[in-house]
Amino acid sequence: MQERIHDALRRNAVxxxxxxxxxxxxxxxxxxxAQRSLxxxxxxxxxxxxxxxxxxxxxxxxxxxxxxHFERAxxxxxxxxxxAARVALDESLGLDPNHLPSYLAQAQVALAQGDLxxxxxxxxxxxxxxxxxxxxxxxxxxxxxxxxxxxAAIALAxxxxxxxxxxPQLLSVLGFGYLAKQHWAFAxxxxxxVSELLPDARALWxxxxxxxARQGRPDEAFERVAPLLADPATAxxxxxxxxGLHALQAGRGEEALEHLRAxxxxxxxxxxxxxxxxxxxxxxxxxxxxxxxxxALATSPASGDLWGARLALETPGTAExxxxxxxxxxxMPDHVPALETAMFDRDRAGDLAAVAGFAxxxxxxxxxxxxxEQFLVEARxxxxxxxxxxxxxxxxAAQPTEEARTAMRGWLGRLLDRAGxxxxxxxxxxxxHADFSAARLPLPPFTDAIDAWPPLASAAVDAPSPMLVWGLxxxxxxxxxxxxxAAGGPVLSDRFGSQAPVDPLRSPQTGQALxxxxxxxxQVVAQWRGHLPARxxxxxxxxxxxxxxxxxxxxxxxxxxxxxxxxxAVRDPRDMLLDWLASGxxxxxxxxxxxxxxxxxxQGLEQxxxxxxxDLYPHRLLRLDGAIDSPPQLATVIGQALGIQLPPLxxxxxxxxxxxxxxxxxxxxxxxxxLAAVAARLGYPDA
Numbered sequence: 001m002q003e004r005i006h007d008a009l010r011r012n013a014v015x016x017x018x019x020x021x022x023x024x025x026x027x028x029x030x031x032x033x034a035q036r037s038l039x040x041x042x043x044x045x046x047x048x049x050x051x052x053x054x055x056x057x058x059x060x061x062x063x064x065x066x067x068x069h070f071e072r073a074x075x076x077x078x079x080x081x082x083x084a085a086r087v088a089l090d091e092s093l094g095l096d097p098n099h100l101p102s103y104l105a106q107a108q109v110a111l112a113q114g115d116l117x118x119x120x121x122x123x124x125x126x127x128x129x130x131x132x133x134x135x136x137x138x139x140x141x142x143x144x145x146x147x148x149x150x151x152a153a154i155a156l157a158x159x160x161x162x163x164x165x166x167x168p169q170l171l172s173v174l175g176f177g178y179l180a181k182q183h184w185a186f187a188x189x190x191x192x193x194v195s196e197l198l199p200d201a202r203a204l205w206x207x208x209x210x211x212x213a214r215q216g217r218p219d220e221a222f223e224r225v226a227p228l229l230a231d232p233a234t235a236x237x238x239x240x241x242x243x244g245l246h247a248l249q250a251g252r253g254e255e256a257l258e259h260l261r262a263x264x265x266x267x268x269x270x271x272x273x274x275x276x277x278x279x280x281x282x283x284x285x286x287x288x289x290x291x292x293x294x295x296a297l298a299t300s301p302a303s304g305d306l307w308g309a310r311l312a313l314e315t316p317g318t319a320e321x322x323x324x325x326x327x328x329x330x331x332m333p334d335h336v337p338a339l340e341t342a343m344f345d346r347d348r349a350g351d352l353a354a355v356a357g358f359a360x361x362x363x364x365x366x367x368x369x370x371x372x373e374q375f376l377v378e379a380r381x382x383x384x385x386x387x388x389x390x391x392x393x394x395x396x397a398a399q400p401t402e403e404a405r406t407a408m409r410g411w412l413g414r415l416l417d418r419a420g421x422x423x424x425x426x427x428x429x430x431x432x433h434a435d436f437s438a439a440r441l442p443l444p445p446f447t448d449a450i451d452a453w454p455p456l457a458s459a460a461v462d463a464p465s466p467m468l469v470w471g472l473x474x475x476x477x478x479x480x481x482x483x484x485x486a487a488g489g490p491v492l493s494d495r496f497g498s499q500a501p502v503d504p505l506r507s508p509q510t511g512q513a514l515x516x517x518x519x520x521x522x523q524v525v526a527q528w529r530g531h532l533p534a535r536x537x538x539x540x541x542x543x544x545x546x547x548x549x550x551x552x553x554x555x556x557x558x559x560x561x562x563x564x565x566x567x568x569a570v571r572d573p574r575d576m577l578l579d580w581l582a583s584g585x586x587x588x589x590x591x592x593x594x595x596x597x598x599x600x601x602x603q604g605l606e607q608x609x610x611x612x613x614x615d616l617y618p619h620r621l622l623r624l625d626g627a628i629d630s631p632p633q634l635a636t637v638i639g640q641a642l643g644i645q646l647p648p649l650x651x652x653x654x655x656x657x658x659x660x661x662x663x664x665x666x667x668x669x670x671x672x673x674x675l676a677a678v679a680a681r682l683g684y685p686d687a
Contacts, residue, residue, distance in 0.1 A: 001020060001023075001024045001034075001037075002024075002033065002037055004020055005017045005020045005021050005024070005037050005041060006115075008020060009040075009041065009044060014041070014044055014045050015045075017041045017044070018041045018042065018045050020041075021034075021037050021038040021040075021041040021042075022038060024037060024038070025037075025038040025054065030061060030236065030237065030266070031061070032058045032059075032061035032062035032068070033058075035054050035055070035057045035058035035061065036054075036055065036058040036068060038051075038054040039051040039052070039054035039055035039058060042054060052072065055068060055072050055203075056072070056202070056203045057236075059072065059203040059206075060203065060206070060228070060234055060236045060238065060239055061236055061238050062238065063203075063206035063207050063210070063238065063239075063242065072198075072203055100126055100129045100130055100133055100135070100136070101135075103122045103123075103125055103126035103129070104122075104126065104135055104136065104139060106122050107119040107122040107123060107126070107139055108139075110122065111142065111143075111146070116143070116146055116147070119139075119143060120143055123136065123139055123140055123143060126139075134159075134160040134162075134163040134164045135160075135164070137156055137159055137160040138156075138157065138160040138164060138167065138169060138170050138173070140156050141153045141154075141156035141157040141160060141170065141173045142169065142173050144156060145173055145176055145177055145180070148180075150176075150177040150178075150180035150181050151177075151181075153173055153174075153176075153177040154173075154174060154177040154178065154181075156173075157170045157173040157174045157177065158174070161174075166193070166197055168194050168197050168198055171190045171191075171193050171194045171197070172190070172191070172194055174186075174190045175187045175188075175190035175191045175194065178190060179211075182534075184211050184214040184215050184534070185215065187211055188208065188211040188212070188215070191204055191207055191208055191211065192208065195208065202227075202228060202234070205224050205225055205227075205228060206224075206225055206228070206239060206242055208224055209221040209222070209224035209225045209242065209246060210242070212224060213246055213249060213536075214534070214536070215533055215534070216532065216533025216534075216536075216537065216538035217533075217538065218246050218247075218249035218250035218538050219250045219252075221246040221249075221250070222243060222246040222247045222250055222252060222255065225239060225242060225243045225246065226243070229243055229259070237262070237263050237265075237266035237267070238263075240259045240260075240262045240263040240266075241259070241260070241263035241269060241271070241272055243255075243259045244256050244257075244258075244259035244260035244262075244263055244272065244275060245260070245271060245272075245275055247259060248260070248275045248278070248279065249536070249538065250538070251539070253279055253282070253283070256275060256279060257276070257279050260272050260275050260276050260279070261276070261292060264276065264292065264296055265295075265296070265299075267300060268296065268300050268303040268305050268306050269305075270305050273305055273306070273309045274488055275488070276289070276292065276309075277289070277309055277312065277488055278487070278488025278489075279488075281487060281488060281645075281647065282488075284645075286313060289313055290313065293306060293309055293310045293313070294310070297310060297331075301331045301332075302331060302332055302335075304328075304332060304335050304337045304338060307324075307327075307328040307331070307332070307338065308337065308341070308650075310324055310328075311324050311325060311328065311341070311650075312486075312647055313647075315632065315648070316345060316348065316631065316632060316648060316650070317345070317348065317349060322345075325338075325341065325342060325345060328341075329342060334365055336362065336365060336366060336369075339358050339361055339362050339365070340358075340362065340371065340372075341650055342354075342358050343355055343358035343359055343362065343371070343372065343375060344371075344650060344653075345650075346358060347375065347654075348630075352379055355375050355379065356375065356376060356379045358372075359371075359372040359373075359375040359376045359379075360372075360376065363376065368398070368399075370404070370407065370408065370411075371653065373395050374392075374395075374411055374653075376391075377391050377392045377395065377415065378415070378418070381415065381418060381419060385419045388415070388419075389412075389415060389416070389419065392408075392411070392412050392415050393412065395408060396408040396409055396411075396412055406432070406436070409428075409432050410429075410432065410582065410583060410584065412428065413425050413428040413429045413432065413582055414582055414583075414656070416428055417582065417656065417660075420663075422663055422664050422667055423667055425582075426581070426594075426664065426667050426668070429581040429582055430581070430593075430594070433581070433590075433591040433592075436588075437590040437591070437592060438590075439588075440588045440589055440590040440591075441587065441588055441589050441590060442589075442590055443589055443590065443596070443597075443600045444508035444509070444548060445512075446511075446550055446600075446603045446604060446607060447511045447512055447515050447550050447551070447552040448515075449551075449610065450515065450551065450552060450554075450555070453554060453555070453558060453616065454521075454555060454558050454559045455558065455559065456558045456559075456562055456617070457558065457559050457560070457562040458562060459562045459563035460563070463540075463563035464539055464540030464541045464542075464563065465541055465563060465565065466540055466541065466542050466543075466544065466561070466563065466564050466565070467542070467543045467544070467564070467565045467566075467567055468505075468544050468546055468564060468565070468566045468567070469481060469484070469543055469544065469545045469546065469566075469567045469569075470545070470546040470547075470548075470549040470566070470567070470568055470569075471568060471569030471570070471622075472570075472576060472585075472601060472604050472605065472608075473576065473579070473580040473584075473585030473586075473587070473589060473597075473601070474571065474575065474576030474577060474578070474579035474580040474583075474585065474601075475568075475569040475570055475571055475576055475624065476569055476571060476579075476624040476628045476655070477545075477569040477586065478586050479624070479628065479634060479649070480567065480569050480622060480624070480634070480638060481493060481543075481545050482649055483631070483634055483635055483638055483646060483648075483649055484543055484638065484646070486647065486649055487646045487647060489543050490536075490537055490541055490542050490543055491543040491545065492535055492536075492537070492542060492543065492544050492545065493545050494535060495544075495545060495546065495547050496545070496547060496586060496587075501531040501534070501535055502531075503527045503528045503530075503531045504519065504523075504524040504527055504528065504556075505524070505528055505544070505546055505548075505553070506547075507548075508547075508548040508550070510524065510550075510552075510553065511550030511551070511552035511553055512550075512552065514552050514553065514555040514556055515552045515555065521555050521556035521559060521560060522556070522559075522560050524553075524556035524560070525556050525557065525560035525561050526560075528561075547586070547587045548587075549568075549604075549607075550607065551607045551610060551611055551616065554611075554616055554617050557617060558616070558617060562618075564617070564618065565618045565619065565620065566611075566617055566618065566619040566620075567619070567620050567622055567638075567641070568608055568611070568612075568619060568620070568621055568622065569622045569624055570605070570608060570621055570622065570623055570624070570682060571623070571624050571625045571628070571658070572625055572658065572659070572661065572679060572684045573601060573602070573605050573675040573678055573679045573682070573684070574661035574668075574672050574675050574679060574684075575625070575656070575658060575659070575660060575661050576601060576605075577594065577597060577598055577601055577661070577668070577671060577672075577675065578656060578660060578661050578664060578668070579655060579656060580597060580601075581594065581597070582655075582656060583655065594668055594670075594671040595670055595671050595674070597671070598670075598671030598672070598674045598675050599674060601675065602674050602675050602677075602678050605675075605678040605681075605682065606678050606681070608621075608682070609678060609681040609682055612682075613681070620641040620642070622637055622638060622641055623637070624637065625658040626658055628655050628658075629654045629655055629657070631648035631649040631650065632648040634648065634649070635647060635648040635649070662687070665687075
């Protein structure tokens with residue numbers, strides 16, 4: 001439909017284009033593209049007031065779309081002088097081919113229609129008339145932003161604004177440029193100024209709300225959009241969604257529930273579902289959860305996200321859980337996540353025939369599906385290990401990328417382990433680590449023991465309850481974080497991605513700096529707190545997954561963060577070493593040899609033992625030995641430590657069972673001997 005409208009406009013058949021746009025908007029009232037096209041066509045027809053109404057509806061449906069805000073600014077400016085606008089449009093049809101405004105007007109129309117190439121062509125033509133005209137510089141700033149070049153857009157807009165001061169479009173370019181750079185405060189400042197300059201700036205409110213939320217002001221964010229919610233014409237599902245998520249972050253449960261329910265009724269949405277699941281768990285309101293999800297499934301039975309949420313309300317392996325899973329499979333028989341869930345469920349139940357059946361179906365739908373291929377090989381392992389291992393080696397070689405081959409090589413090592421070929425498995429793992437050691441991080445040193453600690457301060461009565469989460473390689477800490485995240489908690493895993501906060505807890509050298517006095521303990525905590533709003537945490541209640549830990553951090557945490565709680569995942573140290581060898585670790589650490597890894601693990605675990613035995617800081621040891629492969633047990637272990645009830649994750653791929661280290665007692669005798677003493681300190685048997 002959009003192409004037909006564009007074709008009519010290119011032929012100057014404005015009436016035809018308008019009829020098509022009105023038909024599309026009527027058929028798809030919740031489609032921002034339809035409303036945008038209607039707005040552009042109405043503007044071309046000389047009715048900017050009606051165009052503004054359609055464009056405002058588009059903005060409410062897609063508040064994050066930069067181009068919509070630029071087009072709104074242009075429409076409002078045209079409404080102030082419709083005569084000049086008509087002249088510009090006439091000129092854009094070629095009445096004055098050497099007049100700069102004609103090209104600028106045509107470029108604006110091209111941008112409104114999403115034709116970036118045409119707008120760039122017009123810009124190049126206009127540059128031959130006056131390359132330094134600030135209006136052309138402003139157009140080029142907008143083009144740079146639309147090309148995904150925020151630095152260039154900001155530079156050009158700043159240059160043009162010297163002569164075009166308080167131009168709404170230029171300010172919008174600056175705002176979206178800063179938004180792309182994640183400079184939230186500068187973006188907010190620019191958009192606030194736009195809202196002051198333009199009449200009826202309600203369409204900007206959702207964007208200003210988003211910026212307030214980004215800076216840790218969710219209450220303000222919700223209040224920004226609340227007036228729009230009172231008007232049925234503006235209370236779109238997209239706005240309900242945004243309002244519900246702002247209210248959720250602000251701790252306004254009743255309002256969050258109301259708006260998220262309304263948003264869900266318009267169609268499945270992953271973020272909305274996560275928010276609702278968190279609210280239902282917090283309120284222990286299974287009845288409302290069931291009613292809402294069943295109603296949603298009645299209208300959207302082909303939504304995997306809805307079925308996944310519905311299944312999460314049941315305990316895996318129970319009759320009701322199996323019934324829901326069967327209904328999911330019946331509704332979506334070729335849905336890969338449903339088949340994966342069923343495959344892992346049957347694996348957990350020990351039903352190998354059913355596992356093989358689901359794996360075979362997955363391979364038909366997705367040839368080379370890693371987990372399914374692995375299950376099919378593993379089904380052959382007991383009866384014909386040679387054939388299974390040959391098939392596994394062929395599967396590894398067939399992977400299209402080095403990353404995929406690496407993951408499959410780890411699996412091949414675990415197959416060798418399951419086949420009882422411990423020496424081959426160990427040699428395979430050592431070779432795998434050696435291949436990637438140069439690209440991985442060196443093992444950071446731990447500080448020496450500290451004899452005297454600063455007093456543990458008293459937490460304020462109304463202090464937040466932050467949690468720091470950490471575990472050494474092989475501990476299973478990633479499954480703890482996955483469980484907490486799935487429960488809807490304020491879990492931050494950003495330290496493991498490209499947007500890691502630059503605070504002292506990021507660096508493994510901070511412990512030594514605290515110990516030597518090179519860094520102020522109060523500043524360590526102050527900087528950590530100061531980064532939380534930009535990470536989406538407004539109230540200080542956070543679960544922060546740390547890549548590193550050293551007891552020397554307690555020199556800062558004891559006096560300045562007494563309200564904190566440290567969660568430490570542990571297993572038998574010898575199983576941890578074996579798991580690290582077999583599965584790697586969340587932090588990409590270089591494992592040069594089992595002996596070096598055991599020495600480093602022992603030092604880290606000795607700090608854990610000191611922490612626990614001397615009760616150096618509020619903490620919980622999460623012993624995951626028997627829970628690592630059982631999502632219900634894992635949820636129970638974490639929930640009991642925190643005094644809450646957590647839902648289990650779906651079944652995941654199994655790790656090596658507790659005590660497996662004993663089968664490697666000969667091959668790894670030296671490393672295990674180094675870990676024996678700390679294993680005893682942590683309560684694990686000698687053999």
